[in-house]
Amino acid sequence: MKKLLSAAFCLLLSLTAQAQTPKWASQARKAIISIVTYDKDNKIMNTGNGFFVKADGTAVSDYGLFEGAQRAVVIDSDGKEFPVDCILGANAMYDVVKFRIQTDKEVDALTLANTPAAVGSTVFLLPYASQKDVTPARGTVDACTQVEGKYHYYTLHLQTSDKTVSCPITNAEGQVLGMIQKSADADAANSYAIDAAFASDLTLNALSRVDHALNSIGIRKGLPEKEDDAQVYLLMSAGLPEADYLALINDYIRQFPTSHEGYLRRATFYMDKKDDEHNKLAEADITRALEVSTRKDDAYYNACKLVYQAVANGLQYPDWTLQRAMQLIEEAIKLRPLPLYVQTQGDLYFGMKDYAKAYECYDRVNHSELRSAESLFSAARTKQVMGANDEALALMDSTVAFFGPLLTEKAAPYVFQRAQMKASIGKYREAVADYNEYERLVLGKANAEFFFIREQAEMQCRLYQQALDDIEKAVEMDPKQVAYIIEQVALYTRFSQFDKAVEAARRGIELAPDNADLYRMMGFGQIQLKQKEAGRQSLLKAKELGDPNAATLLEKYGK
Template sequence: MKQIGVILTLIILCVCGNSKAQPSAVKNAAKSVFKLTTYNADGTVLSTSHGVFVGNNGEAISDLKPFIGASKAIVTDSKGREMNVERIMGVNDIYDVAKFKVSGKTIPLNVAQSASASGSQAWLVSYAEKSPTITAATVKNVETFMDKYSYYIFSLAVPENTNACPFVNSEGQVIGIMQPSTTSTDIHATDAKFITELQTTGLSVEDETMKKIGIPPSLPTDKSQALLTLMMAAQANDSIKHAAIVSDFINQYPTSVDGYTAQAQIYLDANDFESAEKEMETAIKKVENKDEAHYNYSKIIYNKEVYKSDIPYAAWNLDKAFEEINKAYAINPQPSYQHQQALITYAKGEYQKAYDMFMDLTKTSIRNPELFYNASQCKQMLKAPMKEVIALLDSAITTTDTLRLREAAPYFLARAEAYITTDSFRQAVFDYTRYEILVNGNVNANFYYIREQAEVKAKLYQQALIDISTAIMLAPKEPTYYAEKASLELRVNMMDDAIKTATKCIELAPEYADGYLILGLAQINKGDKGNGMSNLEKAKELGHVQAQAMIEKYSK
């Protein structure tokens, strides 16, 4: 009996000791701890971890690693309630932490605003629906980063299944989340204040870490950054994130036209013109600047009529686009709206009227290279002398800001094509090369093929051989490029090369007449008249218009 009494006394002492070591605020902290589960695109579990709520409206923090590669994530709170992770609010891959938002109301922990000192008491609070484990720990060391945040180190054996669970102080405030060390037995914790202050920016959509997470980023609270996010999302190759960002923008800025226009553009891309129409009509009703709504509606209709004219939609036409831009101009008469009027006029085929409108605009505050380029297109459609077209393209190029010369790339390309029509082949080659430089070499095989043809006419044969070889390298299965190269090799008396190239052309396209014609001519010039004439006959059989004349020439 005495032994039993001793044991009971020890139990009572232990309970009392734990009670003293665990203030009520620490025990209550368990209500805010959750389990995190992330999933692959196929629905299988990717990873599990934990975290803690830091806001009433679903704001939460955890480690970053479980989100990498995840298409979906859910959290399970202390009551067993599941909530979807809706948005990623910020990440930091150096400290492996993430802030995010879940669906639903949540019970948060306050975040400690001042650092816990070395030697102070803290508690690691685990996740559990019934009986969470609370482990006392002593801060071994505190390191400062970014001049104001704390990185905690604890001497503590890692309790099982507590990754990313919160460390709290005696007031129940979260000071950091648990992160096992990869190099020692210590446990680390990154300052919770640092994690809660993470946020997205206008460039988050293009952030390499964010790209690895299938869950959309949250919209920045700053409107200018939110607008940048909207723009970047439209250019990114992720329709799910794009749709989420557009929806968030409309909800966050219901009187701004940008979100509605972005949503209408999504509908337009999907050929859902009726939904695009309804979206822009909603914009006209809700936005503050009605002129901007009418202007953007006009652009949506214009883009459909110009680029998707083969898909009929009775409610829209160029007259409707003109009607909308006129409404915008009536509310706020500004030159940019007149530019839209001129573009629609051009699209309607009224080229002289459009030309006059574009040139009038060059005398306004929006004088810019595009206006001269637009005017040059009008001149081309009016069959004006090509020197007038080139003069306008000259103006487009010289008007371009030298600090933004890349914007002149399409004007150099257009002028190169204009030079071709005037037999100014060397000038055309120079402009093609300027274009290639301005777009950082981001051109395709057809570009090198076109420039090669200009170089041949300019008698720049060595450059032409390099370009047609590049075209073949970029499109090794296109027989036209082999035929062109073989023809050029024949022209410069490279007979062995011409035979080899033409043979490759025939291997790729046995029914392509050009290959046989060039092979035959190369063989005849090489002295192999028998095989050469046979290949000319084959070219004739396949319908080559020059084959008969060549046969007659070499039959003599």
Template sequence: MMKKLILPFALFLFMQNGMAQTPKWVEKAKRAVFSVVTYDKEDKMLNTGNGFFVSEDGLALSDYTLFKGAKRAVIVTSDGKEMPVNTILGANDMYDVVKFRVGITEKKVVALVVAATAPVGGADAWMLPYSTQKSIACVPGKVKDVSKVGGEYHYYTLGMPMKDKMVSCPVVNAEGQVFGIAQKSSGADTVSTCYAAGADFAMAQKINALSLGDVALRSIGIKKGLPDTEEQALVYLFMASSQMTGDEYLKLLEDFITHYPNSTEGYLRRANYFVTTQDESTFDKAVADWNQALKVAKKKDDVYYNIAKLMYAYQLSKPEKTYKDWTYDTALKNIHDAKVLDPLPVYIQLEGDILFAKQDYAGALACYEQVNASNLASPATYFNAAKTKEVLKADPKEILVLMDSCIARCPQPITADFAPYLLERAQANTNADQPRNAMLDYDAYFTAVNGNVNDLFYYYREQAALKARQYQRALDDIAKAIEMNPTDLTYQAEQAVINLRIGRYEEAVNVLNGVIKTEPKYAEAYRLLGLCQIQMKKTDEACASFAKAQELGDPNVAELIKKYCK
């Protein structure tokens, strides 16, 4: 009878010893582990796997592979509660980790504490699998090796078995603190050896200002979180504005406002979004954002400036019907309110722009001159002043002085970004009767843009060369313009003018005959042909050409007929 009791009693002792070796914290810690289900863009199930909470407010870790290509994801806790994955907060495809936040449906969840220090080789370790059962079974083992990742983080080789269903389960130390995330092994020995990426490395993953270009993050369709600091978040917003769809960008703005409710930037950028949609149904929302920005602003002048700038841009878009009081006058009122609080040059610059748009050119010039006397003076501000004087029909030499100041403030040597100012000064030099200087500007422009010019460039440079009496350059440039655009008869007529100027009458006649053959009603070509014929002592033919030009409506031929024809 005693012999029959030995086996059950031994089994009872074994079970008691096994239970004694299971740490007390396991039962609670396993509640931090959950199942993850991801779905593709068609809302079909994509992958299933594991993850675990590392904060009571829903911060969690899992493997990147599980989320790759996912449009949405949910987690299922050990007690069967389903919660959505709200935001991705960082990812690394090389080490297969992802950090995210779950929209928890209760005040707080059970979470593991991330170990502050890495365990050493030989330390005890436990892997906690996901389970909906009350069993507190876990997988014990040892840390076999610890290596470094990214200089200060860790990667572990573990002496314990692991099944595929345990990928991304937490690996914890003797105190119940998580130090690793179980990874799928590509090695042959999965019975006694497995691997884990450091929880410290996974926690270090974050969204930063450059994350929009991160391939790993872009392959996850779930909404991304914001960078940790307001400064980085603002840069992220700026970059996202040109890379996201309108709806995505609006959601990002709303996230920013939620995280930074006392920052005016969120309200101003959202107002800008509402205005630029050109949908009047959102304009009231823009006004609400302006009002909220004024309410929280420490520098209200900046808010007034941004309101003025948006209204100015709105009016520049030439709306068919102006929305409420969104006029240039209202924009001026806001910029004046900003100037009362702090008369910054940038505010005066915008005031000048608004006045220019209102065709108050004298007022605009006065503003631009104030800006040019300040530390905000730049190539653009001098250019604005020059163009305003041009509209006011000022002396060309005054305009040229301003363009000289514009060029003087450009980085030297002038790059392609600033090269258009050279074209403007070339024209100013031409208008001020300084064609040789105009040619120098055209040459500098050619260098700045690495020779990437069109036929118009060669035409304008030819005009300057002709006025400067550099006839060969003029001929070369007009020939280049014709080569690039052989159908523009203006260029061919200009080529005839140069030949006429230097006494090459036959060449000019040949060109003009070609023009007339292409376009028999080209009045100017007949007038120029008549001038060539006068120089060649062919007065009768010349008068016939002049008569044809007059017939076709040339306004400049009457004096020639009076002079040469009886």
């Protein structure tokens, strides 16, 4: 009889538990995970909870668990361990984080509730459990307030503990309402939950690379969901460690499979390795980019630029040639004859030294809406190489005029190029005028090489004092450039400033002890200063170093 009563009592307990435990709880527990985070020394930092919100392994938890962590793992309800792959969003104020694990299979994820819980309604707290049978704790909603516009924050009549932080709160249908947050008072009868949708909706954007909360987590970050943002984010992430940057590019390819951007960025990454193995991978990515792209013309254009860049960098790989780049840009032009593509075609013709066709391309661009200082300068440069100096100079005038009557620093590079062009055809005074205008435009940022270049033009048009001032300025700015010192000594000698010539020559010889020109000019200066023996020795040294003029000077002055 006792045995029968005992069996009946056990059956009653079992039936009572089943009545209290929702049917969906057993399945829902599979989505709840335990999390372990590690510091830079690979020591355990924190342990906590979270739950999957997407079948691809996307999960949410509390930000405090991850702050400062360098890596993390999750353990599912079956005891399987998965590494955290990347962070997908974080909010330190509301203490939430979103991340994705590394997994090849879909995971069990919880469904988010479409409507908030009403005050007074029953909610269920699902803890992490490795056992198949799990009994959710029951509570009620005491208050529901809005946060961040469309999300909700719950005050619950439900006692929780540190072990239940970041566990889900569900409605009677098992849909997730919120995520339990850390309580300041472990004995309090009330607890709080942030809307699970708020955590699930966390995203990255183009500026997330400079987000303090995200940067406080050492685990690599994922990509923004919008393609434009992802492209900017990828660009800003180029300084990441190589493994993290490559993983980010791979994320981009998975996330945007019909975009050529990811494949071409990965091709660029491989090209930078400069070896046959990676070049082969780069070529495969170029081919794949052209296959998958939904914007074929842009894909061909960017592939062309990539091959062109490989040629410019001297990378040796079959079919990475100007001819291949030309084929690619021609395909782009067939699909969409944008002036930008025609400009690139002109650059390729220029690189192939087909200057007539290059000019035709630039001229087409200059008669389009893309007419710019760059396209005008390209045409001018081409005409100069073709020997049509007057046409080249007229185009350079148009280039500078493109910036309007009041020139700014943006026009400075083209004013300098016009000065160079004028100097090359003997119009030195006009060149000096442009050099002066360039110096004014760059607002004191002209470098030593500029003063050296202007000095040579000034000498050609007999602006001697200006030339002397410029070469002294060049030496002052770059005192270790021997070429500037040689020019300075030559000018001092020409203007009979022999004491300065000798002093400058000595400084130059300290930098270049085998420079025959400096010994010759120093020797000549010493002789003019009545230091005949010292001068003779300097001339002998110049002769020894192979200066053909030193012997003549010795014969004249060395007796």
